[in-house]
Amino acid sequence: MPRPGKNSYSDQKPPYSYISLTAMAIQSSQEKMLPLSDIYKFIMDRFPYYRENTQRWQNSLRHNLSFNDCFIKIPRRPDQPGKGSFWALHPDCGDMFENGSFLRRRKRFKLLRAEHLASKNSQMLHYFHHHHHQNKLGIGPPEAAAGVGRLPQFQTYSINGGQSTGFKHPFAIENIIGRDYKGMMAGGLPISSVMHHLGYPVPSQISNMVNSMWPHVGMLESMAPMPISPDYGPFGVPMKTLCHPASQTMPAVPVPIKPTPSLAAVSAISNLARSPTQLCSSSTSSLLGQTLSDSTEGKNNFLHPTVVHS
């Protein structure tokens, strides 16, 4: 039992990898991209655990940003002063958390050489092209302008000139976190109960929050810190209003990494039902994918984006 004043459960390490956390942060922003400092902020605001040892985990996080191809860097426009680039999710990175684990991906997203180079150029080009019209007011970081514009909910930084229409970031929070784990329990407890004890929401809670608010309000229009309490999710949204009352159950909190085909199917369907335009699945993104040796330098060799299967 956590005592008041003492360490509470919410001070414990959240069951998310840095990749998950970063993806959440990015997805939570209106523009689907954030500067490093805002990624830090997102995490620290919502997960007390990360308010300490900042040197350590921030170094790890930067390592993840650079090392993993699922994250792409988008340079600032001249009218977006500030330090460092924006970070976004690679549009083709696939559903890296399809098994429902946010601690460890079943497979990782790795680009091939030429793809890597290509994305470095055309991605940002596309960005410039795209956002210049849509967000003219954009002075300052995207989250500043976020409050006003009702931009299309899903902007992707397409590397193939917008050809991947309809394709959502598989990393979109509802994909990352968005699953219906019907009837699932965590350690013998209903997930909601576990969530409550943890003091931060588990994946599908976030999903519910996202899904319930995205249609109306831009997610996290402000990056303002919100009070952390069992009643609030990491996005500062009251859980009560967002948590589906009954039938909603959650994955075990540190979700066992088990590829469960049936579940995957279910989640695919539910994702579809929930947002028809977002047909996103790992299979979509890995259509062109060919396996590639997982060497570190493998990122620099071929023509197509690919998903390396483990």
Added chain:
DNA sequence: CCATGTTTACGGCTCA
């Protein structure tokens, strides 16, 4: 100088 990136290395852990 400090924040931001990039890269290498290594040990722990999990899954096939």
Added chain:
DNA sequence: TGAGCCGTAAACATGG
């Protein structure tokens, strides 16, 4: 048990 993912440390570069 090996392969691969993850977390961490650390060296190094760069730009404001």
